[in-house]
Amino acid sequence: MMSTAGKVVPFSVAPKPLPHSLFKLVSVPGLGAQAIQGLEATYPGILTADMRSLLRTTSGLTAAEFGTIDLTSRWHPEEPINVFRPCLTLAIDDEGRRWIAETSRDQGLPGPIWAVLPDPAVALYVCDDLNRFLSTVNDASERGQLCSWLRGLHRDAREIWAQRQVLARVSYESCREDPSLRAWLAGLPLGVHVYDLRDPSALRGWPYGLAGAEGRLYRCGRLPVFAVSTAPSASRWAQRMSQVAATAEILAPASAHALAA
Numbered sequence: 001m002m003s004t005a006g007k008v009v010p011f012s013v014a015p016k017p018l019p020h021s022l023f024k025l026v027s028v029p030g031l032g033a034q035a036i037q038g039l040e041a042t043y044p045g046i047l048t049a050d051m052r053s054l055l056r057t058t059s060g061l062t063a064a065e066f067g068t069i070d071l072t073s074r075w076h077p078e079e080p081i082n083v084f085r086p087c088l089t090l091a092i093d094d095e096g097r098r099w100i101a102e103t104s105r106d107q108g109l110p111g112p113i114w115a116v117l118p119d120p121a122v123a124l125y126v127c128d129d130l131n132r133f134l135s136t137v138n139d140a141s142e143r144g145q146l147c148s149w150l151r152g153l154h155r156d157a158r159e160i161w162a163q164r165q166v167l168a169r170v171s172y173e174s175c176r177e178d179p180s181l182r183a184w185l186a187g188l189p190l191g192v193h194v195y196d197l198r199d200p201s202a203l204r205g206w207p208y209g210l211a212g213a214e215g216r217l218y219r220c221g222r223l224p225v226f227a228v229s230t231a232p233s234a235s236r237w238a239q240r241m242s243q244v245a246a247t248a249e250i251l252a253p254a255s256a257h258a259l260a261a
Contacts, residue, residue: 025141028060031072043073045086045103051110054130063137065146066091066099071130081123081208083219083226084114090133095150101130104222112224115153120161121209124153125197125224160205164193167203171196175225184220189229197224 031039036055040047054071061069069091070076076089079100088110090099096118101110111129127133140146160167172194175181185194195206210228211217218227 025061025063025138027058028062030056030058032056039072039074043103044078044088045110046106047103048105048107048109050108051130054109061134063141063146065150066093066137069099069134069137079116081116081217083217084123087114090130099126099133101133102222116208117154117157120157120207122157122160122205122207124157124160125204126153156203157205160203161207161209163203164207164210167195167206168193171225175220181220181225184225188218188227189216189231191230192218193228195226195228197226 033056036047036052039055051071058071060071060075063069068075070089073088076092079085079087079089079098084100084102086103087100088103090101090113092098098116100114100116102112102114103110105111109130111127111132113126113128113130113133115124115126117124127136136149137146140149172185174196175185175194188194193207193210197204197206204224206226206228208217208226208228210230212230214231216229216231218229219225
């Protein structure tokens with residue numbers, strides 16, 4: 001039986017993408033007040049007043065390069081990388097790129113916006129919020145430069161992957177000098193790679209693929225500061241104590257009693 005929310009939200013299936021010969025973005029009609037209210041139960045994160053206003057104007061867009069850009073959280077599966085959640089999956093394009101918008105803000109439009117590339121496995125900080133993302137995509141589309149913009153993102157991703165070790169060392173030093181991040185650093189596993197994306201002038205991306213199948217991903221709150229571990233492990237202190245216990249001399253009960261006396 002279809003839920004009430006399913007009845008009032010008219011776009012349970014995404015619209016078909018445009019032919020590849022067309023570059024213009026096409027907006028899908030907006031939602032009524034009842035339909036927006038029906039999103040509350042399943043919308044990931046916070047459905048802000050500004051996002052409600054945008055949904056009244058349009059519930060999504062279609063473009064050849066993206067397929068469908070969803071603003072309702074109904075058309076695409078949940079983002080698998082948990083350090084981004086809560087977030088809205090905006091699009092999954094033909095190249096396998098996932099476009100996501102974080103939805104943890106209690107005001108304004110969702111953001112930051114990330115492009116999560118499968119190869120190289122790098123997550124790129126695209127822009128600060130959904131308005132900037134839609135404006136950037138629309139402007140590039142109108143100028144016929146959307147493909148060029150996407151190629152630029154891939155170049156950045158390849159550079160980040162190639163420099164992953166250097167970027168991790170630089171990021172670790174910048175985080176270690178920040179008193180507010182020292183406790184977070186201390187709780188990370190040994191051998192972890194840290195990526196600090198707070199500087200807008202730097203390459204803003206991190207190679208989540210370093211974690212592999214068994215690794216772990218970490219984030220410092222909602223900051224654009226991430227860490228990648230190649231294997232699940234306890235904190236640095238717990239690991240250190242385990243190493244000490246494994247290498248320390250074990251005294252016999254009688255010897256231990258004599259020392260205590």
